[in-house]
Amino acid sequence: MTPSLLIENGTLVLPDRLIENGSVLCERGKITAIGKKVRAPKDAVVIDAKGGYISPGFIDIHVHGGADADFMDATPEAVRAALRCHARHGTTTIFPTTTTGSPAQIHRMLEACRAVQQAWTATDGARIAGVHLYGPYFAEDKVGCHSVEGRRAPEMQEYAAYFKDALVRIATCAAELPGAVGFYRAAKKKRCLITCGHSNSNWAEMSAAFRAGMRHVDHFWCAMSSVVSLRTRFGTPMQAGMEQFVLAHEEMSTEVIADGFHLSPELLEFAYRMKGAARLCLVTDSNRALDMPPGRYRFGPREDGSWFDSDGHVGRSGDSLASACVGLDHMVRHMKKSTSASLPEVVRMASLTPAERTGIAKTCGSLETGKRADVLLLNRQLQVKRVWIGGESITGSGGVVE
Numbered sequence: 594m595t596p597s598l599l600i601e602n603g604t605l606v607l608p609d610r611l612i613e614n615g616s617v618l619c620e621r622g623k624i625t626a627i628g629k630k631v632r633a634p635k636d637a638v639v640i641d642a643k644g645g646y647i648s649p650g651f652i653d654i655h656v657h658g659g660a661d662a663d664f665m666d667a668t669p670e671a672v673r674a675a676l677r678c679h680a681r682h683g684t685t686t687i688f689p690t691t692t693t694g695s696p697a698q699i700h701r702m703l704e705a706c707r708a709v710q711q712a713w714t715a716t717d718g719a720r721i722a723g724v725h726l727y728g729p730y731f732a733e734d735k736v737g738c739h740s741v742e743g744r745r746a747p748e749m750q751e752y753a754a755y756f757k758d759a760l761v762r763i764a765t766c767a768a769e770l771p772g773a774v775g776f777y778r779a780a781k782k783k784r785c786l787i788t789c790g791h792s793n794s795n796w797a798e799m800s801a802a803f804r805a806g807m808r809h810v811d812h813f814w815c816a817m818s819s820v821v822s823l824r825t826r827f828g829t830p831m832q833a834g835m836e837q838f839v840l841a842h843e844e845m846s847t848e849v850i851a852d853g854f855h856l857s858p859e860l861l862e863f864a865y866r867m868k869g870a871a872r873l874c875l876v877t878d879s880n881r882a883l884d885m886p887p888g889r890y891r892f893g894p895r896e897d898g899s900w901f902d903s904d905g906h907v908g909r910s911g912d913s914l915a916s917a918c919v920g921l922d923h924m925v926r927h928m929k930k931s932t933s934a935s936l937p938e939v940v941r942m943a944s945l946t947p948a949e950r951t952g953i954a955k956t957c958g959s960l961e962t963g964k965r966a967d968v969l970l971l972n973r974q975l976q977v978k979r980v981w982i983g984g985e986s987i988t989g990s991g992g993v994v995e
Contacts, residue, residue, distance in 0.1 A: 595621070595622060595983070595984045595985055596636060596637065596638050597618065597619065597620045597633060597634045597636065597637035597638070598618070598619040598620075598637060598638050598640070598966065598981065598984050599616060599617070599618050599619075599631065599633035599637045599638070599639045599640065600616060600617045600619075600640045600642055600647055600968060600970065601615075601616040601631070601639065601640070601641060601642060602614065602616070602641050602642050602643060602644065603615060603616070603642025603643075603644065603645050603646060603647040603970065604642075604644070604645070604646050604647065605617065605627060605646075605647050605960060606646050606647065606648040606649070606936060606937055606940045606960070607937060607959065607960060608937060608940075608941045608945050608959050609937055610937055611936065611937060612628070612629065614629055615627065615628060615629055615647060616628065616629070616630075616631040616647075617631070617647055617960060617966075617968060618631045618632075618633055618637070619966035619968065619981065619984040620634075620966075620984070621984075622965060622966055622983040622984045622985075623962075623963060623964065623965060623966055623984070624960060624961060624962050624963065624964050624965070624966050624968075625962055626962060627960050627961070627962065640970070640979070642970055644973070645970055645971055645972045645973060645978060646936075646969075646970070646971040646972075646973070646975070647960070647968060647969070647970060647971075648683075648940050648944070648960075648968070648969040648970075648971055649940065649944040649945070649957070649958060649959050649960050649967060649968065649969070650683065650684070650685025650686060650944065650957070650967030650968060650969055650980070650981075650982065651682075651683045651684045651685065651686075651875075651921040651922070651925070651943045651944055651969070652684070652685070652686040652687070652722075652943065652944055652947040652948050652951075652953075652957065652958060653679060653684045653686075653687050653688065653719075653876055653877055653921055653947070654688045654725060654763060654786070654848070654874060654876055654947045654950070654951060655688070655690055655725060655727070655811060655812065655848060655874075655876035655877070655878050656675075656679065656684075656687060656688065656689065656690055656725075656876065656877050656878065656879055657689075657690050657692060657878065657879060657880050657881070657892070657893075657916060658671075658675045658678075658879065658880055658881040658883070659674075659675045659678035659679055659879055659880075659881060659883035659884055659920070660674045660675060660677065660678035660881070660883065660884050660885065661674070661881050661882075661885050661890075662674035662675045662678070662881055663675070663692070663880065663881045663891065663892070663893055663894065663895065663898065664689040664690065664691070664702055664705075664706065665691060665692050665694060665698060665699075665702050665893045665894045665895075665898065666705075666894060666895050667698065667701035667702040667704070667705045667894070668705055669705050669708050669709050671705070672689065672705050672706055672709045672721075673709060673717050673718065675689070675718075675881075676709070676717050676718030676719045676721070677717065677718035677719075678718070678883055678884055678920075679718065679719045679877075679879075679883075679920060679921070680718035680719045680980055680982065680987045681718075681884075681920070681977070681980070681987070682883075682919075682920025682921055682922045682923070682977060683920065683921055683922045683925075683969050683971075683977045683980060684719045684877075684920065684921050685719055685720060685957070685967035685969075685980065685982045686719060686720050686722050686948070686953070686957055686958075686967065687719040687720065687721060687722065688721075688722055688723055688724060688725040688762060688763055688951070689702070689706050689721060689724050689725065690724075690725040690727045690763075690878075691724070691725065691726055691727045691728045691729075692727065692728040692729075692739050692740070692743070692892065692893035692894070692898065693728035693729040693731060693736065693739040693740050693741070693742075693743030693744045693893065694728060694729060694740070694743040694893060694894055695743060696751055696754075698743075698894050699726075699728075699729070699755065700754070700755075702724075703724060703755065703760060703761070706721055706724050706760065707760055709721060710760070715982045715983055715985035715987060718982075718987065719982070720967075720982060720983075722762060722951065722953055722957075723759070723760060723761060723762025723763065723951070724760050724761050724762065724763075725761075725762070725763035725764075725765070726752075726755055726761045726763065726764045726765065726785075727763075727765045727790065727811070728743060728744065728765075728893075729743050729744050729745055730744070730745065730746065730747045730752075730765065730766040730767060730770060730773070730776065731744045731767050731790070731791035731792070731816075732744075732767040732769060732770065732791060732792050732793050732794075734793055734822075735767065735791045735792055735793050735816045735817070735818075736791060736816075737791060737815070737816040737913070737915075738892050738899055738901055738908065738910045738913065738914075738915035738916060739791070739892065739893065739899065740892075740893060740897065740898060740899045743893070744791075746770040746771050746772050746773075747766055747770060747772040747773060747775070747776040748772060749772070749775055749776075749779070752776055752779060753779065756779055756780070756782075756783050759783065761780075761783065761785060762785055762786065762951055762952075763785055763786045763787075763788060763951060764776070764777075764780035764783075764785040764786070764787055764788065765787075765788045765789065765790045765791075765811060766788075766789065766790075767789065767790065767791055767792035767793070767794060768789045768792055768794035768798040768799055768801065768802040768807065769792060769793060769794040769795075769798045773798075773801075773802065773805075774801055774802070774805045777802055777805035777806050777807050778805050778806065780806065781805065781806035784952065786808065786809055786950050786951050786952070787802075787805075787806045787807045787808060787809065788807065788808075788809040788810060788811050789802055789807050789809075789810050789811070789835065790810065790811030790812070790816065790817070791811070791816045791817075792816075792817060792818060792835060793817075793818045793822050793823065793826055793834075794818050794834065794835060795818065795823050795826075795827065795832045795833065795834055796832060796833040796834065796837065796838055799834070799835060799838040800838070803838075803842065803845075808844055808845060808846065808950075809845065809846045809847060809848075809950060810835055810838075810839050810845065810846075810847045810848075811847075811848060812847075812848055812849065812850050812855070812876065812878055813836070813839070813847045813848060813849050813856075813860075813864055814836070814855075814856060814860060815850065815855060815914075817834070817835045817836065818834030818835045818836075819834055819835075819836065820832065820833070820834060822834070839868070840867050840868075843872075845872070846868065846872040846873065846874065846946070846950050847864070847868060847872070847873060847874070848873070848874040848875070848876045849861055849864050849873065849874075849875065849876070849928075850876060850877070850878050850917055850924070851875055851924040851925075851927045851928040851931070852877075852906070852907060852917040852918075852919050852923060852924060852927065853906075853927050853931075854906060854907040854914060854917070855907070855914055855917065858931035858932065861928060861931050861932050862931070862932045862933060865928075865932050865933070865934050865938075866933075870934065870938035870939075870941045870942050870946060871941070871946055871949070872946070873942050873946065874942055874943075874946050874947045874950065875921060875924045875925065875928060875939075875942045875943040876921075876924075876947075877917050877919065877920060877921055877924060878916050878917050879916060879917045879918060879919065879920065880892055880901070880903075880908050880915070880916040880917070880918060882901075882903035882905075882908060882918040883917075883918050883919065883920060884920075885903065885905075885918075886905065887902075887903055887904050887905045888902070888903060889901070889902050889903075890902075890903055890908070892908070892910075892915055892916060899915075901915035901916070902915075903918050904918075905918060906918055906919060907919075921943050922971075922975065922976065922977050924943065925939055925940065925943050925975055926974070926975045926976075928942065929975065936975075941959075944957075944958045944959060945958040945959045946958075965982075965983055966981055966982075966983055966984035967981065967982050967983065968980075968981045968984075969981075
């Protein structure tokens with residue numbers, strides 16, 4: 594049994610405020626007390642935060658891999674390598690994300706994630722809360738760095754097999770594809786967070802998707818429709834697209850890749866001001882080059898994924914960006930530095946907001962009694978110093994862990 598854990602002498606990062614000189618008590622894998630004066634059992638392990646921040650573990654809802662592993666490599670070993678990598682960067686809950694690929698490749702990825710999820714222990718790294726079925730249902734002109742050969746329109750016989758159990762918790766489809774509405778309705782029956790991504794859809798197509806249950810748009814401004822791209826598709830009069838639809842509907846949420854390469858500080862600030870911390874998620878969208886030296890890598894399955902080049906910070910495919918090569922800890926630091934959002938708001942975007950959007954906020958996403966003891970110790974520069982998942986210490990380094 595995991596011993597009781599008291600983390601004291603730190604600044605608690607709550608969703609709406611900071612509490613200085615605070616403590617968190619974790620027992621039997623859950624948070625049992627938080628506040629300024631917390632008593633611990635005599636046999637508790639006591640950690641002195643030394644004035645650092647005590648934060649909830651981060652939750653990544655859009656992530657492809659790390660440590661030279663892509664979830665689409667579809668082996669338990671690759672899945673665990675990526676989970677451990679992201680845990681070192683403060684991610685304690687994760688939604689492994691598919692790329693484009695054949696049905697067989699996607700099924701193998703699902704099976705590998707299912708096997709790891711069912712046998713998971715804290716030594717495996719971040720906990721799998723579900724899979725994000727992201728590829729293959731992309732618009733051909735918005736496929737991005739994904740392999741175009743693996744994209745297609747949704748067909749019920751195919752996606753019904755992906756939805757056979759509760760493993761898929763986030764489901765993406767370009768709204769303009771034939772069969773998209775049927776896909777959204779099937780995902781809604783499974784209570785997935787339903788998203789539109791890699792899409793050149795207009796307002797009318799987004800409206801149809803919204804009526805079918807779509808409530809989220811993937812990586813804002815990346816591989817999404819714009820007034821300019823829609824003019825190419827529809828001519829004049831110019832039409833509204835995904836950006837306008839998301840900003841006009843309070844129920845819609847979205848996400849940003851705050852790595853310093855995908856979006857300027859002005860766009861990050863704009864997204865924060867328009868959607869607020871409760872409707873904006875920080876995601877990594879990271880690839881297998883995370884924590885790897887600069888070089889050439891495969892995006893997606895190792896056997897036939899598309900090639901991209903990493904400079905150690907971001908992936909590039911020709912003149913286009915190809916996913917990030919940094920962890921959620923970097924996203925938190927950059928979002929705090931580049932916007933007017935407070936630290937509680939920035940951490941919320943990386944924890945409670947994704948938890949709420951995916952329906953897991955009762956168990957994780959914030960420092961609250963009764964929730965899992967997924968806790969981070971950050972220094973004053975917001976670098977990861979220690980990570981606990983379910984109250985168990987995770988060692989290794991993405992920043993500096995232990």
